[in-house]
Amino acid sequence: MKRRLWALVAVIALLIAACGGEEGGDTTEGGTDTTEAGATTTAAEGGATTTASADGDCVVGMSWNNYNEERWAKHDEPAIMAALEAGGCEYIQSDAGSSEEQQITDVENLIAQGADVVIILAQNTQAILPAVQGATDQGIPVIAYDRLIEDANTFYVSFDNVLVGQLMAEVIYDLVPTGNYIVLKGNGSDANSDFLREGIGAVIDAAVDAGDITIVAEDYTDNWDPGLAQTQVDQWLTQANDDVQAIVSENDGMATGAAAALDARGLLGEVALSGQDADVAALNRVALGTQAVSVWKDARALGTAAGEAAVQLAGGASLADVEGTGEFVYTNKETQAETVLTSILLTPIPITQDNLNEVVDAEWIAVEELCAGGATAGPCAG
C-alpha cells in the first residue's frame, strides 16, 4: 500500500513539473510559482546569470505580488518579456503569493540572482519600502509597476489610476446624473482603491454635494473578492429596497459579483455598472448591455513601457533620462507628505458599447468571446 502511494506521489510530482507555463509556455515555469505562500524564484530559460555588464548583457527581475489575476500572465508579462528580449535583457521573476513579507524576500533574492533592475508590483505600498531602500542602496533602480511606491527613488509606471476612476465615473454620471449610487471599492490596503475613488469623486462630488446624487453605500472589499462583492451588494440592495440606479465598481471582478446580485433581483441591465481591466466576462457584459463601461488599460502597453524603461535603466541611464517621462506628485492623504515621482503614466481607454471594435482590433479579445450569449452591439452585429 505504501509503495503504491509513493508511486502516485511521484507521478503527480512529474505532472506538476511537466505542466509548467501554460500561457505561451515560453520562458517561465509559470505554473509552479502560483502557490499561495512561500513562492519560489524561477530562472528563465537558460538559467540565471550572476553578473551583468553595461554592454547589453543585463538581467531584469520582476516581483509579482500575486499571480492570481487574469491579466498578469495573459497581458502584462508577455509584453514585459518581449520588450526585455528586444533590448537584449534576461527576465527573472518571483511571486509573493499576496504576502508582504514574502515580497521583500523576493526582491532580495532577485538582486542576489544578479538583477540589474527590479520591477515591483507591490502588494502593499508601505510595506515594500524597506526592500526598495535596500535596492537603492545597492545602486539598483526600482520600477514601481502599476501600483505606486511612496519613494522618490522609484520609477513609477502606471496608468493614471485617478484618470481611470474619472473615466468610469464620467460614463456612469452621463447615464445617471441623479439618483442613488453604490460605490464598490477594492482592497483597503491597495493605494489604487483610493486613487480610483479620487477620480470618481472628481466627477460626482459636485452632484453629491448638490443632493442630486446620494451614495447609499460605499465600502472596501477584501482582496477585491468577487464573492464578497456579491454579498455586499445583496445586503445593500436589501437595505435600499432596490432603489439604486448606479453601481460604480472599481474593477471587473467585483463587477461580476455585483452583476450576479443585480441579476438575482432582475435589475441587470437597469442599473448602470462600471468596471476596470476589460476582462472577457466584463467586455461580454458591455456587449450585452448589462455593464455600461469597462476601463481598458492595455496592459501590454504598460508592460512594454516598463520593459523598455528597464532596458534603459539597466544600460546605466538615470531616472530622468528615460524616454517619455514626466513628473507625478503624490500626496499621502494621511500625512499630507508629498513625493515627486519620475513616471510614465499611460492613458486608459473607457470601453463602452460604442467603441467595442477597439478591443477587437487590438486583438485583446476574440469576437466570439465578446459576443457570446447573443450580443448584437458593435462588432457583434450581423
Next chain:
Amino acid sequence: MTMVPRDDRRPLVEMRDMSVSFGGVHAVEDVSIDLFPGEILGLVGGNGAGKSTLVKTLAGAQTADSGEILIDGKPATIATPRDAKGYGIETIYQTLALADNQDAPSNMFLGRELLTRWGTLDDSAMEDATRKIMGRLNPKFQNFKKPVNSLSGGQRQSVAIARAVHFNARILIMDEPTAALGPAETEQVRQLMRQLKAEGIGIIMISHDIHDVYDLADRISVMLQGRLVGTVNRSDVTMDEVLAMIIIGKLPGEITSSELEQLHG
C-alpha cells in the same frame, strides 16, 4: 516449564516458545505457558518482564516474531483483535480501552454493533442488552446515557468487564484488574472471577499485587526480563517463594532460606 499438570484435560490455550522483540530488545523470549478451562492462571513479574507483551500476542494486539498458539489443541492464527475475539478470547486492558466520549452501551458493542434490519445502528437494543448485563454484574449502575469518562473508576471497570464477559468469552485476559479499585469494588471483581472460573472460563490474570494473585490464582507463571522463570501450582508454594521467583528468578527448589530472608530486607 510446567511442574505438575493439574489434570490431564486438554489445555484451553497453549502458547509455545513465544518470542517478541522490538528492535533488538527481547521483550519476550521463548516463553511457553498454558491455560486450562476453569482455572485462573496468574502471570506475574516485575516491570519490563514482558507479561503484557506476551498476553497481547494472545489478544491479537501484537504480532509475535516466532512461536505458536494452540486453542483447544488446534493451531490458531491471531493477527488482529478481531481474530482473537473469534476464538472466544476477550481482553480487559489495563487502560480499559474504552472510548471516553461514548456511553456504556456503545462501548459494550464497540466494533460489534447490533444493527436493525436496514443496517442502521440499533441503539435501543444495545441499551437494553447493556442494562441486562450490567444488572447482573453491577445493579447499582444507572448511567447508561452518559459518556464513560464521567463515570468512576469502578464503574468504568465494570463496563470493561461486562464487555468482555458478554460475548461468551471462553478465555479471559485481565491486565491489572483491581489496580485502580477500592476495596469494595476489588472484592466484587474477585467474586466475579471466581464465578466465571466456576463456569469453566479460563482466566489469565496479570497482577503486581502478590496477595491478589495468591488469593485467586490456581497456578502462577513467573516472568523475568522476557523469559519464563517457571510455572507452579499455587498450593505448592509460599508467597515468599513466589517473590523469589519474581525478584531473583530462582525456582523454589533452588533457592536457599537465607536468600528468602533477604527478600524482606
Next chain:
Amino acid sequence: MSVVEASPAQTKTVEPGPRRSVGAFLRDNEIDTRMVGMIVVLLVIWVGFHFLSGGTFITPRNLWNLSVQTSSIAIMASGMVLVIVSRNIDLSVGSMVGTVGMVMAMLQVEWLPPLMGRGNSWIWVVTLALGLVLGAAIGAFQGSIVAYVGVPSFIVTLGGLLVWRGFAWLTASGRTIAPMDVNFQLLGGGARGSIGDTGSWILGGIGCVGIIALLVMGRRRRRKFGFRLRPTWLDVVLGVLGCAVVLGAVWVMSSYYLPENLARAYAEEKGIPWPEGGLLVPYGIAYPVLILLGVTLVMAFVTNRLRFGRYVFSIGGNPEAADLAGIKTKRTIVKTFMVMGMLVAVSAAVSIARLNAAVSGLGTLNELYVIAAAVIGGTSLLGGIGTIPGAILGALVMQSLQSGMVLIGVGAPVQDVALGIVLVTAVAIDTTYRRRAAR
C-alpha cells in the same frame, strides 16, 4: 453473583426533586442544552440586527438571502465535523473549492459542450457528477497519506492548501470563466433558483410529519424496552416547536416575492395575463438551501445511525480503543476525508453557480470559516465531540453576523475583528461549560 443485593432495573421516571435546574432537566431528557443555547444566541443576534438596521433584518428578503449566503460554508462545515471529531483537520478545503470549482466551470463552459452539444440539458448533471468524483479523489488521496503513511493531517492539508490553489490557477491559466451553464446556474439560487411556494409547503409538511414521526417512534421504542420516557407534555412541546420552526421557515421563504420586472417576465413566460394589482410570485426555498438541508439530513443520519459515524466518534474518543475493538481505523479516516472532498465539490458548485463565474481565487480562506463554523457549533478541536446540526447553526451564526454588519454599514475591517472575537468567545464559553459539566 455479586455480593451486593441485586435490584431490578428501574423503568419508571424518577420523581424530580424541587431544585433541579433547567439544564439538568433538559439533559435528562436528552435535549442538547448547547444547541438550545446556540439557538438563543442566534435569535438575540437576529433581533439585535433587526433593530439596528431599522427593521430590515427579519424580513423575508433578507432571511432568504441569508439562507443562500450560508449554504456553501455550511455544507462544508458538516463534513469538517467528522474530520475534526476523528482528531484530524483539513486546511485545504478552500483551495480544493478553487480547483474543483474551476474544473466544473471548465467542464460546462469549454470541455463538455463540444462533446455533448451546446446547451445540452444534461451538461449540469455530468459536470456535477465529475466534480463529486474529483472531490472524492482528492479527499481520498490526502486521507490516504494521513492514514497509511502517517503524516499528520495538519501538514498534509497544509500542503494541499498550496497545491490545490496552484492547480486552480493552472486549470484555466488564471482566467475568469463565465457564465455558467443555464441549468447549472439554478444551483446557486437567484431569480429562478428556487422551488416556489407549492414545493416549499409540501416539503415543509413532510418535514413536520417527519419530526412528529421521529418523536412518536422514539417513544414507542423506549416503551418497548421499558426505558424511561420523556414526559408526554415535553414531547408534545418539542413536536409543536419543531413543526413551528419548519413551517415558519417555509412561510418566510414563501413570503419573499419576485420583484416586479421579474414577475412580469415570469407571467409572460407562463402565459398569465398581468392582473391589475400585480402578481405575487413567491420564491420559496432556494436550491442551494435545499441542497444544504439534504446534506444536513444525510450527514446527521450517517453520524448517528451508521456504524461509520459511530467509528469516527470512537476513533476521536480513543484511537487505541477503536483499534483494539477491531475497527478498521485507517479506512475510516480515509473515508472522512473522502466525504469532506465530496462536500467541497457540492459547495464549489453552489459557489460558482451563485456568482455565475469561476475565478481562480475561488474559495480563498474558506477553510477558516468552515473550521470556525464547526467549532462555534460545538466541535472540539481535541476530537471526539461535535454535532452536525451544531456546525450548521455555527455557520448560520457567523453569516448572520457578517451579513448583518454589512446591512448596518459596518466597514470590512471591523467585521473581521468582530468575527474573530465571536469565535474566541464561543470556544471560551464552550470550554468553561464543558469543564463545569465534567465536575
